[in-house]
Amino acid sequence: MASIYGEFCLLFLFSFVSVNVLTAATQFDFSTLTLTSLKLLGDAHFSNASVRLTRDIGVPNSGAGKVLYSNPIKFRRPGTQSPASFSTFFSFFVTNLNPSSIGGGLAFVISPDDEFIGDSGGYLGITNGKGPQNGVVAVEYDTLMDVEFNDINGNHVGLDLNSMDSTRVCDLTKIGIDLKGGDPVNSWVDYTGSTRLINVYVSYSNLKPKEPVISYTFDLNEYIVNDFMFVGFSGSTQGSTEIHTVVSWSFTSSFDENPGSPPPTASFMNPTAYAATPPPPLNAPEAGNSSNSTYGEAKHRRTCRNQLCKDGPGAVAGVVTAGAFFLVFCAFALIWAYNKKFKRGEKSETLALDVIKMPKEFSYKELRLATKGFDSNRSIGQGAFGTVYKGILPDTGDIVAVKRCSHSGQGTAEFLSELSIIGTLRHRNLVRLQGWCHEKGEILLVYDMMCNGSLDKALFESRMILSWPHRRKILHGVASALAYLHQECENQVIHRDIKSSNIMLDEGFNARLGDFGLARQIEHDKSPDATVAAGTMGYLAPEYLLTGRATEKTDVFSYGAVVLEVASGRRPIEKEVTGVGKVGMSSNLVEWVWSLHREGRLMVAVDPRLGNEFDEGEMRRVLLVGLACSHPDPLARPTMRGVVQMLVGEAEVPIVPRTKPTMSFSTSQLLMTLQDSVSDLNGMITISTTSSEDSFVVGGDSHGGLNLV
Structure with missing residues (x-):
């Protein structure tokens, strides 16, 4: 029995080893590649765990870049005319930093060498202007309508075979895809060597579409010049500042043992697109050292069946017994794992709730x-x-x-x-x-992960000037998020730390409000309690400084400071004099804009870096919204739902007085408010700086009084 069980265990182990050994000829995944596994040419460079094919260069300069997997891929067996099957999945996005300029595009390429990079513009870094070049197969994602190459528009996908004149093309506008929209685009390219059929799929979704945008039959063998070719991506610009970023990529290839079988799937970066295929090991087998996995599994099953028949019924009984033992072992393992997790859960029962x-x-x-x-x-x-x-x-x-x-x-x-x-x-x-x-x-x-970082870095640290359309979209997005928190949640959420460094920007420069570490939930129509107040100087409402009571109106004040910061390109608290006309040391942005409004010079507050690239009516409206939100009297501030309506022109901005109103408390009111706060906090309210951003916490001790430390 021990011998039979041992043989069964070896067979069982071999069944797993064979699946790993008999994998596709070449298989790799962006997330497991080292720096030496990729070769960058031209303008291509790494950025935030992604590869950018083009750079932020000023108009009217043009550029091109290419990234290739450093090892050549076997696309044809030596001495035969049998091309490989391959499948690749990748995700990319295009950012047009200057909407008035034209673009270029990017492409998935199969190239005969790893040194050549083509021309910029409509050549997409694939070929150059010297004429047709053999051995280049590409799927282009073109953002430039080039009449020379008979392009249908500036938003299409095309199949290029030794030429930039696409053999097959699809207008992506028809399926709702905008290559220059700034949103991540997913694409799958499958080629079956036995049927000579290529299918190209494009979608915003992680799920592979049922229908391809391009389906075409051609013999890959007629277009490749070597048995081994290189795969990767190329991109270009033409007098523009368009950036092409590849954020994920997986690739696998094989030679068909069974004619008519589908191409291997490249799903490691997109697990929802296909049935499960685990990430490949770092030492994935190279070309020529393995055969098709389906064939290997079938051969192994035949070997196991023949061995069991040879050994007779006793062997079968032994295998069944061993299998039962294995199932029991698995059951005990599951029970042990469950108990361990359950015990760990008991220790953090409060957290689990x-x-x-x-x-x-x-x-x-x-x-x-x-x-x-x-x-x-x-x-x-x-x-x-x-x-x-x-x-x-x-x-x-x-x-x-x-x-x-x-x-x-x-x-x-x-x-x-x-x-x-x-x-x-x-x-x-x-x-x-x-x-x-x-x-x-x-x-x-x-x-x-928000690939464009935080709003404050985009405003003050980026080499790129944040355009007015992007700024307007960001302000609208934050207002929508706050309206949701204040008025649309089951329990109202007061964020308490609205500031530009807590507003993140995704690929399309859409605002995403984050950092809820100081947030508090309040039942609707309930008065908030005095809390340990915290926040950042320059964003804080005056009544919050005095009482420590955070309400939706304190968030509105903070939002108003962000609005003025975005419109003016200046920090809420300037820490040093940076030049003539700039806010001086310790000057408060909100106070400065109020003073300009009083003098009738509100538009002086506009960020001079924007030049004339904005609508004056929109800018004036935004500045007035910022002042309305920054009103000293919390009752005079609009709701965030009202702010959203103002920004889109569905509601008028309330009349903002030329002279900033003063916020006054009677002595009795202030003492009662402070007594409530002191009672709730068990001690004195103390304001002390805790970070380089002048963040502070209002806390208590036993001495009484109000101190600024």
């Missing part, structure tokens, strides 16, 4: 691997209660932002607050929480 609605629980090991051990080089942000790291999830290759709780009781409390609040929120202008982890005494939150 808060996060029961969370999307996913990650393991600490998984997030540690994703951030390379929370490497300081991967830090992308530092908040009052934690650090944010860029992470790449090992299972999917998805790029995420991992927020790690600071090691203090207060930090843990704030993270628990953020976790319990944002886990129940769903809005297109809120940063999406993917999941959480509570292990080893730490709390980690996993968010979508």
Whole structure:
């Protein structure tokens, strides 16, 4: 029995080894590649765990770039005319930094060498103007209508065979795809060697469409010049500042053992697109060293069946017994794992109640691997209660932002607050929480990565001047998010920390409000309690400074400061004199704009870097909305729902007085308010700076009084 069981275990083990050994001829995934696995040519460069094919160069300059997998891929067996089957999946987006300029485009390419880069403009870095070039097959995603190449428009996908005149083309406008929209676009390219059929699919969704946008039969062997070719991407601009970014890519190829079988699937970067195929090992077999996996599995099954027949009924009984033993073993393993998880859950029962609605629980090991051990080089942000790291999830290759709780009781409390609040929120202008982890005494939150960073960095640190259309869209997005938090949630949410550094920007420069560490939930129509007040100087409402009571109107004031910051291109508190006409040291932006309004010179506040690239009527409306939100009297401030209507022109901006009103408290009112706050906080209200951003916390001790430290 032991011998038979041992043979069964070997057969069982071999069945798994064979699947790994007999994989596709070539197989790789963007997330597992090292820097030496990719070759960059021309303007191509790495950026935020992605590859940008073109650079931010000024008009009217043009450029081209190419990235290739550094190892050649076998596309034809030596001495035969049998082409390989291949499948590739990739995700990309196009950012047009100057909407008035024309673009270029990008392409998935199969090239005979890894040194050549084509011309810019309509050549997409694929070929040049010297005439047809053999050995180049490409699927182009063209954002430029080039009459020379008979392009149908500036938003199409085409199949290029040794020429920039596309053999087959599809107008992507017909399926609702805008290549220059700034949104991620997914594409699948499948070629079956036995049938000579290529299918190209394009979608915004992660799910592969049922119908291809291009389906064409051609013999790949007639267009490739070598048995081994290189694969990758190329892109170009033509007198523009268009940037083409490849954010994910997987590729697999094989030679068909069974004619008519579908091409291998490349699904490692897109697990929802196909049936499960795990990420390949780093030492994936190279071309020529393996055969088709389906064939290998069939051969192995025949071997197992013949061996069992040879050994007779006894062997069959042994296998059945061993199989039953294996199932029992699996059952015990599952019970052990469940008990371990259950015991761990008992230790964090309170947390589990808060996060029961969370999307996913990650393991600490998984997030540690994703951030390379929370490497300081991967830090992308530092908040009052934690650090944010860029992470790449090992299972999917998805790029995420991992927020790690600071090691203090207060930090843990704030993270628990953020976790319990944002886990129940769903809005297109809120940063999406993917999941959480509570292990080893730490709390980690996993968010979508926002590739364009925070609003304050886009305004003050980027070489690119944030255009007025982008700024207007950002302000509208934040207003929509706040209207949702204040008036559309089951329980009203007061954010308490609205500022430009907490507003993130996605690929299309859409605003996503984040950092709910200071947020509080309040039942509608209930008065908020005095709390430990916290925030950032320059964004804080005057009544909040005095009372510590956060309401939706304190968020409105903070939003008004953000509006003026975005319109003027100046920080709420300027810390130093930067030149003539600039806000001086310790000057308050809100006060400065009010003074300009009093003098009838409101448009002087406009960011001079915008030049004349804005609508004056829109700008004046936005500045008045900012002042209305910054009114000293909280009752005079509009609701965020009203702000949304004002920004889109559905409601008039309330009359903003030329002279800034003063906020006054009677002595008795102020004393009563402070007594309530002191009673709630068990001590004196103290305001002290806690970070370089002049953030502060209002706290208490036993001495009484109001101090500014």
